[in-house]
Amino acid sequence: MAALGRPRGFDRAVALDGALQAFWEQGFESTSIADLTRRLGIAPPSLYAAFGDKRALFLEVLDLYYDRFVQFLDETLAVPGARRDAIAAMLLGIARFYSTPGLPRGCMVNTAAAPTGEPILLARLAELRSSVQERLRRETRAAADAGELPRDMEPDALAAVIWTAVLGMSMRSRDGADRDELESTARLTMTIWPPVRRSGDQS
Amino acid sequence: MAALGRPRGFDRAVALDGALQAFWEQGFESTSIADLTRRLGIAPPSLYAAFGDKRALFLEVLDLYYDRFVQFLDETLAVPGARRDAIAAMLLGIARFYSTPGLPRGCMVNTAAAPTGEPILLARLAELRSSVQERLRRETRAAADAGELPRDMEPDALAAVIWTAVLGMSMRSRDGADRDELESTARLTMTIWPPVRRSGDQS
DNA sequence: TCCGATCTGTAATCGTGACTACAGAAGTAC
DNA sequence: GTACTTCTGTAGTCACGATTACAGATCGGA
Numbered sequence: 001m002a003a004l005g006r007p008r009g010f011d012r013a014v015a016l017d018g019a020l021q022a023f024w025e026q027g028f029e030s031t032s033i034a035d036l037t038r039r040l041g042i043a044p045p046s047l048y049a050a051f052g053d054k055r056a057l058f059l060e061v062l063d064l065y066y067d068r069f070v071q072f073l074d075e076t077l078a079v080p081g082a083r084r085d086a087i088a089a090m091l092l093g094i095a096r097f098y099s100t101p102g103l104p105r106g107c108m109v110n111t112a113a114a115p116t117g118e119p120i121l122l123a124r125l126a127e128l129r130s131s132v133q134e135r136l137r138r139e140t141r142a143a144a145d146a147g148e149l150p151r152d153m154e155p156d157a158l159a160a161v162i163w164t165a166v167l168g169m170s171m172r173s174r175d176g177a178d179r180d181e182l183e184s185t186a187r188l189t190m191t192i193w194p195p196v197r198r199s200g201d202q203s
Numbered sequence: 204m205a206a207l208g209r210p211r212g213f214d215r216a217v218a219l220d221g222a223l224q225a226f227w228e229q230g231f232e233s234t235s236i237a238d239l240t241r242r243l244g245i246a247p248p249s250l251y252a253a254f255g256d257k258r259a260l261f262l263e264v265l266d267l268y269y270d271r272f273v274q275f276l277d278e279t280l281a282v283p284g285a286r287r288d289a290i291a292a293m294l295l296g297i298a299r300f301y302s303t304p305g306l307p308r309g310c311m312v313n314t315a316a317a318p319t320g321e322p323i324l325l326a327r328l329a330e331l332r333s334s335v336q337e338r339l340r341r342e343t344r345a346a347a348d349a350g351e352l353p354r355d356m357e358p359d360a361l362a363a364v365i366w367t368a369v370l371g372m373s374m375r376s377r378d379g380a381d382r383d384e385l386e387s388t389a390r391l392t393m394t395i396w397p398p399v400r401r402s403g404d405q406s
Numbered sequence: 407t408c409c410g411a412t413c414t415g416t417a418a419t420c421g422t423g424a425c426t427a428c429a430g431a432a433g434t435a436c
Numbered sequence: 437g438t439a440c441t442t443c444t445g446t447a448g449t450c451a452c453g454a455t456t457a458c459a460g461a462t463c464g465g466a
Binding site: 208211212248249 | 410411413415416
């Protein structure tokens with residue numbers, strides 16, 4: 001099980017996390033290999049041996065980021081009770097996530113990385129966004145099935161508005177919006193969806 | 204009045220419009236000088252003589268784009284009647300603008316151009332966004348002064364939500380959302396702001 | 407017609423950034 | 437200890453893209 005040859009002189013997971021920070025802050029294009037080697041304290045050949053080229057490293061970083069984000073979604077949406085409350089909590093949680101001290105501003109998938117002229121990376125980013133949007137649609141459809149939506153409200157249209165708010169909050173965070181402002185937007189956005197008292201509800 | 208020396212062999216305004224298209228579609232970084240000279244049909248020295256360097260050209264393009272956008276805002280918001288109706292029309296107009304056939308998708312200031320590593324350009328873009336956001340705030344404050352807002356609704360928070368929708372719609376347009384979807388989002392977003400019957404209103 | 411001024415096209419220059427050749431170091435297996 | 441394998445550090449290579457030098461072209465004015 002022990003690896004043959006000289007062992008790697010750095011922790012791969014730590015390096016990947018460092019690359020995540022760098023790409024998240026500066027995006028794909030303006031994060032140079034020199035930036036990465038300086039930040040991670042390893043020389044270019046080590047980087048290339050461990051992760052492949054810059055694109056492959058970025059894709060791996062994306063997966064890491066996305067997995068964490070999905071885990072957050074799962075935890076937030078798993079709470080029992082009205083779907084509306086879970087989604088409201090999720091939107092508020094995203095507002096807070098986008099304004100977490102110590103983390104880069106906004107969402108890496110939405111705003112930070114825009115590698116124009118890198119079709120493969122752009123496609124992957126779009127795929128991840130699409131996946132989250134689809135997840136939101138599942139939630140609002142479930143809410144509709146549970147009778148939590150007003151009769152004239154399309155679940156897909158509701159999901160689209162919420163998704164639009166997520167994207168917009170990410171950009172506003174990049175532009176310097178503070179936590180209070182984002183939370184306010186999250187709350188106000190949810191007023192689109194009036195709580196529908198279901199037959200049998202208390203209070 | 205006639206210029207001295209050999210006259211320019213191309214129309215400066217047409218070239219500027221071509222550069223606008225190119226930057227809008229591809230962003231600053233991945234639009235190369237070669238792209239521009241090919242598209243505009245002029246050689247590099249002519250481009251540099253007419254516009255200065257790439258950054259200066261981009262800034263001039265930005266001004267052109269922004270002036271047109273502000274003109275659109277002015278026209279849409281100048282209609283008499285309830286401010287809410289004007290703002291709803293503006294949001295709907297933006298949804299349509301972001302999905303205009305023949306134009307690049309989304310807003311150039313919001314999404315297309317993200318010249319990471321170009322602080323001056325980033326600052327200018329942020330400045331333009333901030334300016335539009337401030338414009339929205341003026342509108343919602345005016346609406347509040349006119350008694351069009353519910354008592355517990357902060358005009359700045361309302362402006363922030365609308366601005367968030369603008370940013371989000373721009374990104375969704377880039378991701379392929381069609382006109383119907385964006386219009387639906389614009390309408391649903393405005394349900395945040397319930398029309399308040401003012402004393403003396405008819406119907 | 408001749409001159410100075412300005413534009414145009416070709417073909418460089420020049421810097422930057424991704425990527426790698428190579429020599430040495432540091433492990434395991436025998 | 438020796439052979440084999442894999443990592444590390446230095447110092448490149450190589451391509452690409454912004455920018456410009458230079459020679460020729462085209463204009464108004466004398």
